[in-house]
Amino acid sequence: DADVTQTPRNRITKTGKRIMLECSQTKGHDRMYWYRQDPGLGLRLIYYSFDVKDINKGEISDGYSVSRQAQAKFSLSLESAIPNQTALYFCATSDLSNTGELFFGEGSRLTVL
Amino acid sequence: GQQVMQIPQYQHVQEGEDFTTYCNSSTTLSNIQWYKQRPGGHPVFLIQLVKSGEVKKQKRLTFQFGEAKKNSSLHITATQTTDVGTYFCADHSGSARQLTFGSGTQLTVLP
Numbered sequence: 001d002a003d004v005t006q007t008p009r010n011r012i013t014k015t016g017k018r019i020m021l022e023c024s025q026t027k028g029h030d031r032m033y034w035y036r037q038d039p040g041l042g043l044r045l046i047y048y049s050f051d052v053k054d055i056n057k058g059e060i061s062d063g064y065s066v067s068r069q070a071q072a073k074f075s076l077s078l079e080s081a082i083p084n085q086t087a088l089y090f091c092a093t094s095d096l097s098n099t100g101e102l103f104f105g106e107g108s109r110l111t112v113l
Numbered sequence: 114g115q116q117v118m119q120i121p122q123y124q125h126v127q128e129g130e131d132f133t134t135y136c137n138s139s140t141t142l143s144n145i146q147w148y149k150q151r152p153g154g155h156p157v158f159l160i161q162l163v164k165s166g167e168v169k170k171q172k173r174l175t176f177q178f179g180e181a182k183k184n185s186s187l188h189i190t191a192t193q194t195t196d197v198g199t200y201f202c203a204d205h206s207g208s209a210r211q212l213t214f215g216s217g218t219q220l221t222v223l224p
Contacts, residue, residue, distance in 0.1 A: 033211070040122060042201060042216040043156065058211065090155060100205070101146065101158035102212065 003027045006091050006105035014113050019078040021108045023091030030095065032074040033102065034058075034066060037088040046089075049074055081112040117142075117204045119215030127223050132189040134218035136202035143205045145185045146212065147176060151198040159187075192222045 004025045013019055023032065030051050035043040045058030047066040055066060063085060065077045078085055088109050092102040118137045126132050136145065144163040148156040160169055162178035162185060169176045173196075175188045189196055199219045203212040 035214075040216060042119075043203075043214040045211055045213070048211055056211075059213075100212075101161065102148075102156070102203075104155040104157070107155050 002106060004091060004093055004103055004105040006089075006108045008108060009106065010109045012111045012113065013081055015082055017081050017112075019081050019110065021076045021089055021091075021110070023074045023076070023105055025072050025091075025093045025103075025105075027093050027095070027103060028071075029093035029103070030071065031093060032068065033092040033094070034064075034074070034076045035090045035092060036060060037090060037107075043090065046076065078110075081110075083112045086110060086112045117145075117202055117213060117215040119202055119218060121218055122216065123219050123221070125221045125223060126192050128194060129191050132192050132196070132220055133186055134200050134202075134220075135184065135186050136204075136215050137184045138204065140183070142178075142182045142185070145178060146203045146205070147185075147187055148201045148203060148214075149198050150201065150217075154198075156201060189220075192220070194222050194224055196220060197222050 007022045033048040034046040036046055037043050044060050046064050047058050049055050049068045052068050067075050088107050090107050091105040094100050094102050120135050146161045147159040149159055150156045160176050165182050166180045167178040173190045177186045199217045201217045202215040
């Protein structure tokens with residue numbers, strides 16, 4: 001089983017709908033992140049959390065919200081989806097090791113019509 | 114905020130040829146990480162470079178950090194079809210709490 005699990009893996013929705021992407025991890029890491037990937041733009045940080053009580057905006061947080069329900073769970077919400085939020089979304093975790101490397105989930109592909 | 118420019122955006126090579134991708138910054142980088150994303154997959158950590166002038170090797174992959182810590186490169190010797198994917202650099206300098214990714218280099222290896 002994957003250490004970082006994202007659901008759903010694929011979702012098609014309509015403009016104006018509320019969407020939640022969920023992420024859970026079994027790595028025991030405190031730090032969790034949501035990134036968005038668009039062709040040619042790399043990975044852009046939406047929100048990150050260093051523990052249950054710590055939520056921080058990233059580079060492109062407008063139109064998104066998050067909830068850190070537990071150390072192992074970090075969900076991303078689009079309150080009213082719009083077509084330019086069509087993208088591939090990745091959840092990631094990291095710990096306080098020397099490298100601080102990110103461990104990514106498999107990704108959630110969202111299409112907003 | 115801190116920006117890392119990565120070039121080229123795309124690279125097609127014949128199997129057996131070498132490949133290099135570059136990351137450049139106008140400001141000093143604290144440390145730099147490299148990730149590989151296979152087609153349809155998720156990014157996977159390859160390595161982190163911290164020291165000025167550092168060179169690290171992983172089999173056919175050579176990673177370098179510039180002397181001024183403003184650039185980094187990933188070189189693959191004698192590419193194989195298994196090297197196909199997008200390579201990203203990522204920088205910790207903008208904030209100790211988050212990584213900023215370059216736009217990636219998509220490598221295609223023609224058999």
